[in-house]
Amino acid sequence: MATDSMKNAILQCLVAEFDTQGLNHINNATARIVWIDIPDDVVAKLGNGVTTCLEGKGIDVPGLAVAFQDFKDSSQVTVVSDVITIIAALAG
Numbered sequence: 001m002a003t004d005s006m007k008n009a010i011l012q013c014l015v016a017e018f019d020t021q022g023l024n025h026i027n028n029a030t031a032r033i034v035w036i037d038i039p040d041d042v043v044a045k046l047g048n049g050v051t052t053c054l055e056g057k058g059i060d061v062p063g064l065a066v067a068f069q070d071f072k073d074s075s076q077v078t079v080v081s082d083v084i085t086i087i088a089a090l091a092g
Helices: 004-020 040-056 065-073 080-091
Strands: 032-034 077-079
Touching: 004 040, 004 080, 032 080, 040 065, 040 080, 077 080
Parallel strands: none
Antiparallel strands: 032 077
């Protein structure tokens, strides 16, 4: 089960990578991500960047670019807290 510190680390990585990609609307776990509005190349960069950030924090997850592309391909609108939960489950 994900600890609060793991969830916090995941949120920090999401916020940082969205900022890096110029999508700085993520500032808390209740923000919504409209994946269909994000270009494919940016979705891949987000996934790779979050994966790298988490690895740097000692959290081992499979590459997230494919999962993020799946969100986009299925026209998902996700709440950040749900993305955190999914990533934490992948780390478990």
